[in-house]
Amino acid sequence: MTQNNFILPQKSELVQIKTSDIEVELPELKNINESKAVVIGKWLINWIKHDLACGKIKVNSLLPSKANLAYFLGVSVGTIQNAVRYVEDSGVVCSKQCIGTIIIAQSECGVRKLTSKRETAIRDIQNFIIHKNFKTGQNLPSSRNIAAAIGCSANTARLALEYLCTAGILEHKFKNSKDAGWVLKSCNFETSSKSENVSHRTLVSKVENDLKNYIDSNLRPGDKLPAHGELSAILKVSVKTIHDALKSLIEDGILLPRRGRYGTTVLRLPSASNINKERKETSIFASAQDTAFYYYEKTQNHIKKMIRENYEIGAKLPSIEELSKEMDLSPNTIRKAFQNLAKEGYLAFSRGRYGGTFVIDIPEAGGETFKWLAVNPQYAEIYKN
Numbered sequence: 001m002t003q004n005n006f007i008l009p010q011k012s013e014l015v016q017i018k019t020s021d022i023e024v025e026l027p028e029l030k031n032i033n034e035s036k037a038v039v040i041g042k043w044l045i046n047w048i049k050h051d052l053a054c055g056k057i058k059v060n061s062l063l064p065s066k067a068n069l070a071y072f073l074g075v076s077v078g079t080i081q082n083a084v085r086y087v088e089d090s091g092v093v094c095s096k097q098c099i100g101t102i103i104i105a106q107s108e109c110g111v112r113k114l115t116s117k118r119e120t121a122i123r124d125i126q127n128f129i130i131h132k133n134f135k136t137g138q139n140l141p142s143s144r145n146i147a148a149a150i151g152c153s154a155n156t157a158r159l160a161l162e163y164l165c166t167a168g169i170l171e172h173k174f175k176n177s178k179d180a181g182w183v184l185k186s187c188n189f190e191t192s193s194k195s196e197n198v199s200h201r202t203l204v205s206k207v208e209n210d211l212k213n214y215i216d217s218n219l220r221p222g223d224k225l226p227a228h229g230e231l232s233a234i235l236k237v238s239v240k241t242i243h244d245a246l247k248s249l250i251e252d253g254i255l256l257p258r259r260g261r262y263g264t265t266v267l268r269l270p271s272a273s274n275i276n277k278e279r280k281e282t283s284i285f286a287s288a289q290d291t292a293f294y295y296y297e298k299t300q301n302h303i304k305k306m307i308r309e310n311y312e313i314g315a316k317l318p319s320i321e322e323l324s325k326e327m328d329l330s331p332n333t334i335r336k337a338f339q340n341l342a343k344e345g346y347l348a349f350s351r352g353r354y355g356g357t358f359v360i361d362i363p364e365a366g367g368e369t370f371k372w373l374a375v376n377p378q379y380a381e382i383y384k385n
Helices: 036-054 066-073 077-089 117-131 143-150 154-166 203-218 228-235 239-251 280-284 288-310 320-327 331-343 377-384
Strands: 093-096 100-103 170-172 182-184 255-257 264-266 347-350 356-359
Touching (some): 036 077, 036 154, 077 093, 117 143, 117 154, 143 154, 203 228, 203 239, 228 239, 239 255, 288 331, 320 331
Antiparallel strands (some): 093 100
């Protein structure tokens, strides 16, 4: 897999600027010839560049929250959101979901992001202009009509049109951002045919492709995939994004997830043709979901046996912490087993000083145990034969 310069920012390590630290004169938002978002965006750019040069703020600092900026400037959060998008287009900041808006060195954003709706709309509008064969100086339809043509919301289309204005491709005749009045100023832009493959792609799908490349380059069928945390560090995305991306590879039969030390195993390389022939791993090993079911059922059966042999109706069971130590299991596993036994009518919970988990019925012996099989890969051939 090709190397990249992406970073994975940690919010706890970033310093957030306060609105009280902003000492420049506030923007004039009355009697303006541009939208408030654009005026505020230009003001933010000037402030960031000025304070960076003076050393008052530093690269990799976080802007104040959008809510705080909105209160500080007396506008809506939506206006600030649009203004931040304008600033981001200039290459001064980079926004990352769940982190915030990070001040960066000019055009050096290394944060992995999903393709936004606005970015997709920009490409679609460019395609629309080419398809409809608009000429320089010709009026475009209203933003609502364009939105209907490219299949997005009117607000997303308007934001995309405003970006194209700042890029010098369009010009807006009216004061502020109205629905109509968009004029084609220049056709000097690349058509979006090359970017059709990347439009509408989420960050998860991008990471999914990176995982496929990583597996093709570094692993072979039967190899164990690195842990989620290691992949997160390699691809510079969150563990949650890695988890979501792996789901698709599992569904495609590229990976096989198993519980415990077995981990997630490569069944086939993504670049190989999809072979429907059943592999030994899939027939010998249970799926992670089935294994989890077995694990909880095994715990429940042990507690049922303990109740039958040692307790009567009305008796109080040991606490979750006590059983966790006694059975060498996590408290969460014991808690889930208790909840399931309560649903089956064997246990009841009570709060307060004299509360706890009480037996309300004695489980009967017997019952079919969930069928489960997990063996080391080296024994797969023996079981197969």
